[in-house]
Amino acid sequence: MQEIVNFLIRYKNSIFFLLLLSLSIFFTVQSHSYHKSKFVNSANFVTGGLYDWANDMDSYLHLGEYNKRLLQENEHLRSLLFKKTANDSVSVKMDSASYDTPYTVYSAEVISNNYSKIDNYLLLNGGENDGIKGDLGVITSRGIVGIVEETSKNYTRVLSILNSNSAINVRLKKSKHYGTLVWNGENPNVVQLTYVPKIANIQNGDTVITGGKSFIFPEGIPVGIIHDFHLGTDKNYYDIEVQLFNDMTDIGYVYLIENNNKEELLNLDQKDE
Amino acid sequence: MNRALLSNSIRFVFLVLLQVFILCNVNFLGYINPYLYILFIILLPINLSQTKVLFYSFLLGLCVDFFQDSGGVHASACLVIAYLRPVILRFSFGVTYDHQTLKFRSTDFGERFVYILFMVFIHHLVLFSLEIFNLDHILLILKKTLYSGIFTVLLIIFTMILFRKKAT
Numbered sequence: 001m002q003e004i005v006n007f008l009i010r011y012k013n014s015i016f017f018l019l020l021l022s023l024s025i026f027f028t029v030q031s032h033s034y035h036k037s038k039f040v041n042s043a044n045f046v047t048g049g050l051y052d053w054a055n056d057m058d059s060y061l062h063l064g065e066y067n068k069r070l071l072q073e074n075e076h077l078r079s080l081l082f083k084k085t086a087n088d089s090v091s092v093k094m095d096s097a098s099y100d101t102p103y104t105v106y107s108a109e110v111i112s113n114n115y116s117k118i119d120n121y122l123l124l125n126g127g128e129n130d131g132i133k134g135d136l137g138v139i140t141s142r143g144i145v146g147i148v149e150e151t152s153k154n155y156t157r158v159l160s161i162l163n164s165n166s167a168i169n170v171r172l173k174k175s176k177h178y179g180t181l182v183w184n185g186e187n188p189n190v191v192q193l194t195y196v197p198k199i200a201n202i203q204n205g206d207t208v209i210t211g212g213k214s215f216i217f218p219e220g221i222p223v224g225i226i227h228d229f230h231l232g233t234d235k236n237y238y239d240i241e242v243q244l245f246n247d248m249t250d251i252g253y254v255y256l257i258e259n260n261n262k263e264e265l266l267n268l269d270q271k272d273e
Numbered sequence: 274m275n276r277a278l279l280s281n282s283i284r285f286v287f288l289v290l291l292q293v294f295i296l297c298n299v300n301f302l303g304y305i306n307p308y309l310y311i312l313f314i315i316l317l318p319i320n321l322s323q324t325k326v327l328f329y330s331f332l333l334g335l336c337v338d339f340f341q342d343s344g345g346v347h348a349s350a351c352l353v354i355a356y357l358r359p360v361i362l363r364f365s366f367g368v369t370y371d372h373q374t375l376k377f378r379s380t381d382f383g384e385r386f387v388y389i390l391f392m393v394f395i396h397h398l399v400l401f402s403l404e405i406f407n408l409d410h411i412l413l414i415l416k417k418t419l420y421s422g423i424f425t426v427l428l429i430i431f432t433m434i435l436f437r438k439k440a441t
Contacts, residue, residue: 021349
């Protein structure tokens with residue numbers, strides 16, 4: 001007994017070190033795996049509040065730029081609206097109460113954004129109190145940004161598409177060939193598209209959009225354009241470099257999309273198994 | 274002692290905030306960031322018990338992790354240099370360290386430089402290995418360690434010169 005106590009006293013620093021180290025390695029491993037409830041998380045009261053405060057001061061500097069983007073988006077939406085009214089000569093009036101859209105849209109502001117690491121996250125000021133839940137798709141007017149991973153009362157953490165855990169179903173706009181969007185950790189404005197079969201006819205400059213096969217993003221949200229491609233090592237699939245429409249280093253405001261039929265779809269999906 | 278505690282607490286808070294709000298957003302050439310906050314561990318009093326050094330370093334790393342959403346990456350890296358600190362101190366300063374009479378201000382620049390160099394590069398190597406967490410990217414790990422390390426060392430020396438106390 002005496003010896004055990006002596007041993008503990010002699011090596012107390014090493015034991016303490018190993019204890020804390022294993023704790024932090026545990027946090028690290030947890031942070032590298034997708035979809036685990038994480039303890040070390042910036043969507044909490046203290047860090048969220050501080051980022052919010054810092055962003056308040058910073059956002060004034062970008063107001064002009066965000067206004068311009070908003071105008072461009074309004075312009076685009078207006079043109080769609082005019083096209084639609086011109087097409088429907090007899091407009092069908094619908095009772096708005098019974099008009100059940102499959103998607104609900106929320107908006108939020110990005111208060112912390114990182115893009116220089118392998119696993120990047122965004123923090124939004126808006127959380128459960130604003131109706132935001134887990135697994136919503138996050139987009140801007142230009143293209144996709146990521147998927148909601150964690151929410152707290154007032155803040156939301158988003159798994160950016162610039163994250164090694166991110167894999168999003170996308171397709172080519174001109175043909176219905178699907179692929180998976182991943183990121184190799186290098187350039188924050190270029191992501192990789194894999195599993196597009198050799199038979200697909202692709203060219204530089206082709207547009208990539210979301211595929212709508214997952215229940216998170218609706219089909220047809222812009223992603224980026226192809227700027228380089230070659231056949232992969234197995235000679236069956238292309239390795240494609242996609243230049244994003246979004247500037248991931250400067251995002252500003254985002255929209256969150258909720259699929260209202262998701263539970264129904266998931267239930268149906270599970271019945272298969 | 275109380276005064277040392279106060280100045281160290283202020284340094285802790287200041288370095289964490291500086292790190293997460295400014296230095297982590299530098300992204301020089303796309304990915305090079307300095308990690309100045311380890312200056313706190315470098316400057317901890319030498320006669321402080323090793324258990325306390327480990328605990329404070331862990332706390333420091335965890336604070337940065339909370340802001341950066343990086344799990345326990347910074348905490349692990351800080352723990353490793355805190356654990357190795359006595360070894361590095363003995364290696365860099367030699368006999369003066371063993372006699373517990375060492376004061377940073379009175380050491381010569383070469384010895385201090387070696388100490389900082391070892392602390393920074395070990396910290397960065399552990400940090401980026403855990404952050405990238407993939408041996409396929411070993412070249413990227415080494416590249417980031419080297420470039421960010423140089424940036425950090427320069428910034429630490431610069432800060433130490435800037436905040437040098439008047440010779441007493």
